[in-house]
Amino acid sequence: MADGAGFGTIQVGTEAGAEALWSRCRILLKERVGAGSFQSWISPLRLASVEGGVATLTVPTAFLGSYVARNFQEAILAALAEAGGPASRLVFEAQGRTPMRGAVPMPAAQAAAPMAAPALAPEPAEETQRLDARLTFDRFVVAKSNELAYAAARRISEGMAVGFNPLFLHGGVGLGKTHLMQAIAHEMRARRPHTRVLYLSAEQFMIRFVTALRDRKMMDFKQVFRAVDVLMVDDIQFIAGKDSTQEEFFHTFNALVDQGKQIVLTADRSPVEIAALEERVTSRLQSGLVVQVHPADYELRLGVLQSKLAAARVADPNLRIADGVLDFLATRVTSNLRVLEGALTRLCAQASLVGREITLDLARDCLGDVLRASDRKVSIEEIQRKVAEHYHIRLADLIGPKRLRSFARPRQMAMYLAKTMTSRSLPDIGRRFGGRDHTTVMHGVRKIEELLGTDAQIADDLEILRRALEG
Template sequence: MPLGAAGPGGRGQLPELDRAAEPGLAGGGVATLVVPTAFLGSYVARNFEDDILAALAQAGAPVSRLIFAPQARAVAAAPVTAAPAPALPPEAPEGESTRLDPRLTFDRFVVGKSNELAHAAARRVAEGHTGFNPLFLHGGVGLGKTHLMQAIAQEMRARQPQARVLYLSAEQFMIRFVSALRDRRMMDFKQAFRAVDVLMVDDIQFIAGKDSTQEEFFHTFNALVDQGKQIVLTADRSPVEITSLEERVTSRLQSGLVVQVNPADYELRLGVLQSKLASARAADPSLKIADGVLEFLAARITSNLRVLEGALTRLCAQGNLVGREITLDLARDCLGDVLRHSDRKVSIEEIQRKVAEHYHIRLADLVGPKRLRSFARPRQVAMYLAKTMTSRSLPDIGRRFGGRDHTTVIHGVRKIEELKVSDAQIADDLDLLRRALEA
């Protein structure tokens, strides 16, 4: 018994009943009605259930209880003409993702230590495994989060052409929500977003502080999860670090798999450059680049991968336009502004703050007099980083750590140099902290 969409305004005209389907759907005092979405079924049940029961009784089919079944779970025993699912907004045609860059695929994503977990989780989701729901990727600018999002969307579209995959930014979600409110088309908005198979929202932190948008996203999130639909989200920080998010929204965002995409290390940066150069040479076989240029760029440009790729693009354009080999001298001349920006000096205060955050201790305890191991080891790590990442003298570093003597700094630096060889955890901590500070 297919059920058309009921209007949102009060108790209007009842949906027309398909009498041919009644014998197969009504029996034992129970009638099952096919609805496009679970949300629409709940709405009709709240507003029209009594009227439908009365109409069935008047038509000679006394029924005591109604079951509203979404199309995917509809009873197949009787011939049913399924009601069409609500159409997505014009920006997202049925069965397609929007704003997808064909270059952003899994094949062109370079995997390294800093992003291997995010890549593996994205692959699993794209293959149809829904154990990670939602999948929440977070990290700084230019680290590959959007690349992974678009790769998931394109892989899903290739595997399941009929799947309704909707990819958009949080800003686009908010704009459509506000437009629906203004045009009094909230039911269309709700049905459209609840009818997708996969919802992907980029930069979700932008809904923070926007109460009405948060509330609608929360209900959309719940409706899709209840239907077993996949959700993928990205942000520039973890859910608990996004201020002005409602507690219930934060809790929902943490209910799946939260993965941090860390700043790229030297090996990953070099791998990204090699991959991009291979694509450039495929388009222009005459492109010449001297040995050591890629290594130079990977070592000097550490801010993010987007800036790194842009630098190589500029070099390739320069070499192509002037017909010259790309040498180290040409790279220094052409990328002077980028290199100067990448040479930002790290301060001891920044190092102390990052180390305290990493080890979850107070900054006052890091630089204070307490000699507990839980404070002493992070303090030595901070001293080591201050010695290796700044040009400050040992006495100056000691003064920044609560007025300690330079011999204390020397001892701390030597201790960390020994531990980073024998203690894998210390080595990982140093690597992560250095990359975070360089970024």
């Protein structure tokens, strides 16, 4: 054999010779593929022989051999040549199985030999967190605050090529992020039952990873997560600060993206706001489409209640509800959609059990604790103080008559928050903003609603202020 660059020729007809050659290759490969990929994919390999231009490598599982053949074959062949044991193709021999040939063209006689298939991923039902049958696209209420997130989720569920990967949805609690993820899974299973969809929480990802480490089954773990067509992880912020889990997620992410597989993630904040997240992970999370799901406005809250009521009437056709009750709930319960749906569920249950109509009086009596919690959460005065602090202006200028843009936009933001986070009427809000007319308040609210769809800074300011007020 010809000498490799920097190395002498090694006789690999013996086991010792193969080990010496592979030791040289490992040094070269570790530098070229990176420590993480080396540890995950190259380290488990063993060189059995190099004969007739064919290098035979033993691998723990057929899956690992198949992955290495697709992603590292050229690097291994180059390293073999440089280390003094050149070969024209690779054969991967899973322990106890028929050899698996690499992707390099083979002579016809050898190509006819059976190729060991990579181990199949478990059926999606075995690996996917149990889905809620109610969380489908048909039951998702769309409004300005979530229309982009909905459209992106729909596009992915159709199975067509999309120009973004991953899709990263972020926003507060109870805004529909999990609903959209599960809707994607439901829709994909309905359209293409054989699509391998894996949906789970970040906590479950971490538990599986730690269990695989403990039981020395990391190859099985990698096989499951790298063999899916769509990976969806909920509440990804929970891997922050957990270095080993982040490392494995990083390699899983890269492996799936390299294979053209789709990833969907959710979190309670944007990638750059997740503390203790490695910079390289943050960078990967931002490489696709990042969409904020905004807090529900009045129209969305009312739409959710109407949808919930329609479903309740299917179960109980005799359910009666007075005019104004849904409007009352949409105005008063503003914390999040889960609390809002829970309030209506409680009302429907009580009305059905005692055979009464759902009236405003019944709502006030039955939901006293929910209404009190919502009322004590925020006041117009507190909103004004927080907005003035956020925009670094005086409270007197926020409320006063000056129409400078530096005062007018924060004033409109404060009016919008007062309208959506309190039960005060428009005239009452106007009076608390220097005696302004209710039409001025309406104009301010509409202006912020328009800007939310076009101005990312306004959307970010609103999210920060909501969190400060709700906290």
